[in-house]
Amino acid sequence: MTTGEIVKLLAARQGITQVEAKKIIQGFFSEIALHLADGKSVILRDFGSFGCKQIPQKRQYLPGKNCQCDIPAHKKLFFRTAKKLKGQLNEPTE
Amino acid sequence: MKDAIYTQTLLTGLVERQPMPLAQVKAAAKEVLLIVKDGLLRDGSVRIQNFGTFKLKYVAEHQGRNPQTGQAITIKAQNRVVFTPAKALRELIEPNRAKAIPVSETKAASQAVVRPVIPVTSSASPQVSERAHAALTAMPEQAVKSVPATELAQPIQADKQNIKSNRKIYFLGTGSVLIIVLLIFLSQKDQEISSQPIIAKQTVAPIIIQSTPAAPVQQKITTIDAVEEQSTTDIAQTTHTPPVTSAIQKEEKNTFFFTERNHILVYGDSLWKLAEHNYGDALLWTHIYQANQDSIRNPDRLREKYQITLPSLQGSVDALTQEDRYHIAEGYYLAYLHYKAIGNKDSFFALLEAKRYSAKLVKEKMSSLNLSLAEKLLLKHQSNL
Numbered sequence: 001m002t003t004g005e006i007v008k009l010l011a012a013r014q015g016i017t018q019v020e021a022k023k024i025i026q027g028f029f030s031e032i033a034l035h036l037a038d039g040k041s042v043i044l045r046d047f048g049s050f051g052c053k054q055i056p057q058k059r060q061y062l063p064g065k066n067c068q069c070d071i072p073a074h075k076k077l078f079f080r081t082a083k084k085l086k087g088q089l090n091e092p093t094e
Numbered sequence: 095m096k097d098a099i100y101t102q103t104l105l106t107g108l109v110e111r112q113p114m115p116l117a118q119v120k121a122a123a124k125e126v127l128l129i130v131k132d133g134l135l136r137d138g139s140v141r142i143q144n145f146g147t148f149k150l151k152y153v154a155e156h157q158g159r160n161p162q163t164g165q166a167i168t169i170k171a172q173n174r175v176v177f178t179p180a181k182a183l184r185e186l187i188e189p190n191r192a193k194a195i196p197v198s199e200t201k202a203a204s205q206a207v208v209r210p211v212i213p214v215t216s217s218a219s220p221q222v223s224e225r226a227h228a229a230l231t232a233m234p235e236q237a238v239k240s241v242p243a244t245e246l247a248q249p250i251q252a253d254k255q256n257i258k259s260n261r262k263i264y265f266l267g268t269g270s271v272l273i274i275v276l277l278i279f280l281s282q283k284d285q286e287i288s289s290q291p292i293i294a295k296q297t298v299a300p301i302i303i304q305s306t307p308a309a310p311v312q313q314k315i316t317t318i319d320a321v322e323e324q325s326t327t328d329i330a331q332t333t334h335t336p337p338v339t340s341a342i343q344k345e346e347k348n349t350f351f352f353t354e355r356n357h358i359l360v361y362g363d364s365l366w367k368l369a370e371h372n373y374g375d376a377l378l379w380t381h382i383y384q385a386n387q388d389s390i391r392n393p394d395r396l397r398e399k400y401q402i403t404l405p406s407l408q409g410s411v412d413a414l415t416q417e418d419r420y421h422i423a424e425g426y427y428l429a430y431l432h433y434k435a436i437g438n439k440d441s442f443f444a445l446l447e448a449k450r451y452s453a454k455l456v457k458e459k460m461s462s463l464n465l466s467l468a469e470k471l472l473l474k475h476q477s478n479l
Contacts, residue, residue, distance in 0.1 A: 002140075003141070006129050006140075006142070010122060010126060010129060013129075014121065021122070023112060024123070024126075027111065028108060028119075028122075028126060029145040030144075031105075031108050031111075033144075037186045037187050040099050041097075042104065043099065045101060047127045049098070052187060065194075065196060068197040071194045074191055077179045077187060079175065079177030088131060089134060
């Protein structure tokens with residue numbers, strides 16, 4: 001599923017135009033991104049939570065470069081699934 | 095979580111930037127998350143532009159440990175959601191991310207200088223390993239000069255002679271083997287050429303005798319020569335083969351064309367592929383779908399490491415029995431219902447295919463279907479197999 005499909009589905013279900021639907025979707029996700037860039041975590045109820053982890057410097061073997069490398073400290077984004085969504089995705093019928 | 099942002103603050107911020115009624119945006123945001131969930135179940139992945147992709151990953155049952163007590167636990171098989179951020183999002187979070195640097199080259203250089211010194215110490219002893227000598231020959235000249243030349247001169251010369259002699263043996267060996275292979279090949283060719291005409295002469299007489307109508311039992315007890323005769327003469331084949339094939343067909347009629355068995359799904363399996371591999375016709379994929387309708391929710395997305403049954407086929411692909419056709423048509427009917435529920439435009443084609451296999455089934459289900467006039471007309475004109 002891609003953004004285009006989501007736009008069409010949202011427009012059909014909410015009774016709004018596709019242009020409006022696209023604006024809402026883009027605005028919604030860009031808002032999440034802006035808060036993440038501030039260093040805050042975002043919680044969407046019954047869906048999951050986004051956040052940033054600070055990862056310290058470490059030495060690691062990189063198969064692409066075929067040598068030991070010093071990886072500098074950086075931020076890593078994570079997504080944690082909410083319990084309700086996990087339950088919905090693991091219904092026993094399948 | 096400290097200073098976490100919830101949906102309320104998110105949406106008020108959004109409304110400030112883009113003037114829109116808050117109630118409408120709230121409902122829409124809720125709907126978007128539901129759509130993402132549905133998309134995960136349907137396709138297994140949802141990609142959002144400039145944000146990232148959510149992917150469903152199936153993790154099989156495995157052993158784990160309780161981190162607090164160290165007790166062994168079996169973790170159930172489950173679907174997990176994996177999120178990979180898009181490049182735009184990654185750059186937004188960390189605009190100037192430093193690249194990984196290889197461990198300083200000065201260390202590597204110092205190691206390169208140290209290495210050639212090691213074989214020198216070992217070369218002082220009378221028994222020298224071959225590897226050390228190979229390293230010495232490959233070493234740059236400067237490194238060799240630093241070592242006392244008198245000690246090294248003799249072993250190097252001896253080694254060169256050894257290498258030369260080894261090469262000679264190698265070339266001689268390979269050359270002789272090649273010549274032997276060639277000789278064997280040539281001799282076999284000669285034998286074939288010489289033997290062929292003799293067989294042909296011998297076989298001419300028996301053909302004429304056997305070409306007259308004879309009992310099928312006698313034909314089975316034929317010598318190797320007789321088999322070769324059949325391939326050489328077309329006339330003999332045409333007269334003899336029909337009774338033999340009919341006998342084989344009689345044997346097959348008692349057993350199924352394909353007997354039922356179980357199959358554990360692996361990565362890359364699809365119903366289409368399985369049908370093509372097992373039945374010889376990919377269009378029979380609904381036969382498998384019908385037999386596993388309780389376990390397969392989405393025929394386009396199968397679960398790995400999950401056991402399904404491949405049902406038996408009574409007739410061959412060219413001659414399907416009535417029961418087989420009914421089963422296959424039922425599978426197409428199920429596929430039609432599935433695709434219609436999803437909202438696929440081409441779902442009607444599954445129903446057309448169902449009628450192709452069994453008109454009886456479509457007649458039975460006709461009352462429960464809400465078809466338009468055009469669709470009914472199309473169904474009418476669909477011919478049977």
